[in-house]
Amino acid sequence: MRRREFVVGALGAGLAASNVLDSIIPGAPAAGGTASASQLRTAIPFGAAVRVDYLADQFDYKTAILEHCQMVVGEGGLKWIDLRPTRDDFVFDQPDRLIAFAEANGMKMRGHTLAWYGAMPDWTQQIASEAEAEGELVRHIEMVVGRYKGRIPSWDVINEAIADHPTPDSPYRESIWQQRLGKRFVELSLRTAAAVDPDVQLVINDYAIENPTGQCRAKREALLNMLRDLKDRDVPLHAVGIQGHLLGDQEIDKDGLSRFVEAVAAMDLEVLVTELDVIDNKLPASTYDRDQIAAATANDFLRAICDVKRPGAILTWGITDRYTWVPMWFTRDDGKPNRPLPLDVNYRPKALMQVIEEYTRVPA
Ligand code: 9MR
Numbered sequence: 001m002r003r004r005e006f007v008v009g010a011l012g013a014g015l016a017a018s019n020v021l022d023s024i025i026p027g028a029p030a031a032g033g034t035a036s037a038s039q040l041r042t043a044i045p046f047g048a049a050v051r052v053d054y055l056a057d058q059f060d061y062k063t064a065i066l067e068h069c070q071m072v073v074g075e076g077g078l079k080w081i082d083l084r085p086t087r088d089d090f091v092f093d094q095p096d097r098l099i100a101f102a103e104a105n106g107m108k109m110r111g112h113t114l115a116w117y118g119a120m121p122d123w124t125q126q127i128a129s130e131a132e133a134e135g136e137l138v139r140h141i142e143m144v145v146g147r148y149k150g151r152i153p154s155w156d157v158i159n160e161a162i163a164d165h166p167t168p169d170s171p172y173r174e175s176i177w178q179q180r181l182g183k184r185f186v187e188l189s190l191r192t193a194a195a196v197d198p199d200v201q202l203v204i205n206d207y208a209i210e211n212p213t214g215q216c217r218a219k220r221e222a223l224l225n226m227l228r229d230l231k232d233r234d235v236p237l238h239a240v241g242i243q244g245h246l247l248g249d250q251e252i253d254k255d256g257l258s259r260f261v262e263a264v265a266a267m268d269l270e271v272l273v274t275e276l277d278v279i280d281n282k283l284p285a286s287t288y289d290r291d292q293i294a295a296a297t298a299n300d301f302l303r304a305i306c307d308v309k310r311p312g313a314i315l316t317w318g319i320t321d322r323y324t325w326v327p328m329w330f331t332r333d334d335g336k337p338n339r340p341l342p343l344d345v346n347y348r349p350k351a352l353m354q355v356i357e358e359y360t361r362v363p364a
Pocket of ligand 1: 075079
């Protein structure tokens, strides 16, 4: 079978879950497709989160990014803690270097992120009133989106605004923005970003929506409610970022995730996969088995999305197992290093990379 026929099957009706190992072997049989011809002829841009310092001094790292990515996003650099060490300083060094790299190499850069509870400098704890919060948030977004206007085409305006265990009465996560402004910080951020750069893609980004658990069901529902509320009030918004930090030992809720994507698409919103990786701390020790399970999990996840709607981009949260956030929270009991990303520590492609390529490449 030629690649084109194979990709038709992979993107269309999808690969049977049990078939994932076949799916990454050239020549494997594929089911009949349902995706349109235009969907199949257009590649999905692939990208990765980048640590900008390593681009400068690690040849293999830079080569891997250049070889595999059409898009980059700073793993840090645009977070408040990096940009705003003090209330009055804006430090643009890292994102300036990353955008220069992207532009020099014909890549797009995504912006991550404008309003998040995490990675906040201590001084923001002193934001005491509603007016002060509004002033700081608006000033920040105007300054940062304005600096890269026309150059960063897509922004995670809102990151992880849904509570870890949302309830109908309390769907939002605590943050300085939520505490001082209530839920209107979401609308304020989106409207401010849209006013600064009307062409930018405005994204709401979140995680833990892909498993068949009560927590993920509640997160999906809370996120959809938030999106509906924004759309009902004509708040500018273009896409939902599904982060995709997949728990390797948990099943993907294919129906639940597909239904979620359907509901997002029905609101005329695009879907992006923004932070894909596979958390492997509970997976078997064998490297081979672990990589196959990670690839199968990612395949189930991507298939559930792509069966419904072609994502605007697929990005992983890092490119090589050498540099990943995963061991900060999910070290293995056996002491073996984590393997969450598409390339191993020596930049060799793993089964996960093959799965990603099946979804992102233009058919021959
Ligand atoms: O990978 C990032 C890590 O290096 C940072 O220390 C951390 C705090 O800024 O953020 C990590 O990235 C997170 C992303 O910004 C939002 N989704 C979850 C990611 C992994 O924790």
